Amino acid sequence: MHNEHIEEHFSSRNVAEMPSDYYMVAIEDYPKDGWGKFKRAAKRAVKGELFVGLWVVMREMIRFDIHTVQYPAEKMPIGPRYRAVHEMKRLWESDTERCIGCGLCEKICISNCIRIDTRIDENSRKEVSEYSINLGRCIFCGYCAEVCPELAITHGGEYENASDQREHFLTFQDMLTPLDTMKAGAQREFEGFGAITPHEDERVKKTPLAY
Amino acid sequence: MEIAYFIETIIKIVVILLIFSALAGIGTYFERKVLAFMQRRLGPVNVGPFGLLQVAADGIKLFTKEDIIPTSVVGRIFKIAPVITAATAFMAAAAIPFLPSFTIFGYEVHPIVADINIGILYILGIMGVGLYGPLLGGMASANKFSLLSAARGAAVFISYEVITGLSILAPIMMVGSLSLIDFNQYQSGGITSWIVWSQPVAFILFWIAAFAETGRTPFHLIANDHEIIDGFGTEYSGMRWGLFFIGEYANMFFISFVISIIFLGGYGDGSFLGALGLLGKVAFFFFFFLWTRAAWPDVRPDQLMWLCWKVLMPIAVINIVITGIVMM
Numbered sequence: 001m002h003n004e005h006i007e008e009h010f011s012s013r014n015v016a017e018m019p020s021d022y023y024m025v026a027i028e029d030y031p032k033d034g035w036g037k038f039k040r041a042a043k044r045a046v047k048g049e050l051f052v053g054l055w056v057v058m059r060e061m062i063r064f065d066i067h068t069v070q071y072p073a074e075k076m077p078i079g080p081r082y083r084a085v086h087e088m089k090r091l092w093e094s095d096t097e098r099c100i101g102c103g104l105c106e107k108i109c110i111s112n113c114i115r116i117d118t119r120i121d122e123n124s125r126k127e128v129s130e131y132s133i134n135l136g137r138c139i140f141c142g143y144c145a146e147v148c149p150e151l152a153i154t155h156g157g158e159y160e161n162a163s164d165q166r167e168h169f170l171t172f173q174d175m176l177t178p179l180d181t182m183k184a185g186a187q188r189e190f191e192g193f194g195a196i197t198p199h200e201d202e203r204v205k206k207t208p209l210a211y
Numbered sequence: 212m213e214i215a216y217f218i219e220t221i222i223k224i225v226v227i228l229l230i231f232s233a234l235a236g237i238g239t240y241f242e243r244k245v246l247a248f249m250q251r252r253l254g255p256v257n258v259g260p261f262g263l264l265q266v267a268a269d270g271i272k273l274f275t276k277e278d279i280i281p282t283s284v285v286g287r288i289f290k291i292a293p294v295i296t297a298a299t300a301f302m303a304a305a306a307i308p309f310l311p312s313f314t315i316f317g318y319e320v321h322p323i324v325a326d327i328n329i330g331i332l333y334i335l336g337i338m339g340v341g342l343y344g345p346l347l348g349g350m351a352s353a354n355k356f357s358l359l360s361a362a363r364g365a366a367v368f369i370s371y372e373v374i375t376g377l378s379i380l381a382p383i384m385m386v387g388s389l390s391l392i393d394f395n396q397y398q399s400g401g402i403t404s405w406i407v408w409s410q411p412v413a414f415i416l417f418w419i420a421a422f423a424e425t426g427r428t429p430f431h432l433i434a435n436d437h438e439i440i441d442g443f444g445t446e447y448s449g450m451r452w453g454l455f456f457i458g459e460y461a462n463m464f465f466i467s468f469v470i471s472i473i474f475l476g477g478y479g480d481g482s483f484l485g486a487l488g489l490l491g492k493v494a495f496f497f498f499f500f501l502w503t504r505a506a507w508p509d510v511r512p513d514q515l516m517w518l519c520w521k522v523l524m525p526i527a528v529i530n531i532v533i534t535g536i537v538m539m
């Protein structure tokens with residue numbers, strides 16, 4: 001179903017050939033002489049286009065079809081691709097951190113804002129001892145989440161943060177999914193890049209590309 | 212007698228000042244609400260019921276905001292400019308009969324400050340002086356965008372004043388008086404005696420010129436919308452800016468009164484219903500100012516001058532000639 005849709009999208013992009021709501025707007029040539037200009041001005045003056053504009057806004061006022069989202073009280077759902085402040089996920093099986101300390105995110109980070117340090121713990125296993133993201137430098141490019149082999153570091157959807165220093169936003173503990181969320185089985189996976197916003201199929205219109 | 216007249220006039224002036232300053236505030240509320248509804252928004256909703264107290268909040272903000280005088284402005288002119296706008300707007304109101312005369316505590320009140328025999332001339336003249344507010348403000352601001360806006364304002368001013376004067380000449384010829392009260396008496400015989408039926412062209416022309424006069428949307432050239440800068444008011448803050456604002460809105464109300472009285476019969480025979488009718492007409496014209504702002508784009512200054520000089524002025528002159536021939 002999904003593939004069909006995409007295929008149809010790519011194979012027939014010429015809107016002129018498909019039945020659709022698009023149509024060409026008739027644009028007349030610009031008048032060149034004075035008489036033509038006069039005729040155009042006279043035509044526009046009696047055509048009543050101004051009243052069409054008045055009627056349209058009046059109709060919208062009477063319909064009272066308000067589209068305001070009253071922000072703090074109401075919120076728009078944000079797309080799964082949204083790249084807000086990072087989150088660190090835990091393993092579903094054991095509730096321990098997914099991060100294996102491989103350091104790929106530190107390596108790839110385009111603005112050098114991840115610092116990670118590891119050590120060998122009592123059981124001779126590699127353990128992350130230090131992990132910090134300097135959000136004052138992060139450009140939210142998403143490379144770290146893309147490169148992570150364990151799906152450990154991801155972007156979250158939390159966009160409401162305020163502080164006088166962006167660096168204050170989070171420590172490793174803040175990013176980590178809290179244990180009780182884990183216990184409740186409520187950790188949300190990051191659908192990742194290329195994920196489609198819910199109901200996108202109905203909302204997207206074809207772009208007329210046949211020029 | 213003299214003293215009583217003096218006191219009465221002072222009271223009238225204070226009442227008009229208070230009512231129309233308050234109306235200017237409430238006008239901004241209606242403007243925001245109407246524009247919002249027409250654009251499928253909600254407008255102010257959070258302060259008070261239906262956002263009504265937004266007006267009070269804005270007022271408090273305007274009054275308490277720091278009054279900044281930038282260092283390189285021409286200080287005295289910069290300070291006086293907003294006063295000119297507000298003062299001329301209210302001075303023009305002196306010759307407008309706001310309601311029919313009524314009796315209160317056995318004392319007959321004429322709700323007009325001064326029934327001078329050159330009422331319309333006075334109103335148009337004073338409203339014309341109002342241009343000096345934006346013009347001087349923009350020139351004294353030491354800001355090139357303010358200067359541009361002031362220059363544009365002056366260009367618009369020269370164009371529309373011609374239309375205002377010429378279009379109103381024909382009704383004046385018919386009535387034979389410049390007093391707005393005489394205009395009202397002339398049309399007191401009910402709807403059929405309204406001047407709009409005999410002078411529809413003059414009515415439309417004057418209405419169009421009123422938009423330029425108040426600087427409302429199709430002719431809102433005094434703000435530099437295309438430069439995303441507010442124009443002559445850019446350097447102003449606090450209550451000085453507020454005075455420009457009050458002047459603009461008061462002007463809208465007064466010009467609505469003038470149109471209603473000259474062309475649409477005013478308060479008619481002076482009964483209570485007639486008074487309500489006048490307020491209704493004024494409300495409609497005020498609403499129309501907001502309506503066009505939601506619906507129409509601004510024209511360019513050269514288009515406005517083209518419209519005024521090449522289209523509207525000839526029509527106005529022809530209208531006068533025809534009126535003259537018919538009256539002969």
Ligand code: SF4
Pocket residue numbers: 108109110111112113114133137138139140141142143144145
């Ligand atoms: S989003 Fe980009 S800039 Fe920010 S931490 Fe990840 S890789 Fe670095």
Ligand code: SF4
Pocket residue numbers: 098099100101102103104105106116147148149150151152153
């Ligand atoms: S890439 Fe993933 S697993 Fe590797 S250090 Fe970064 S967060 Fe941990």
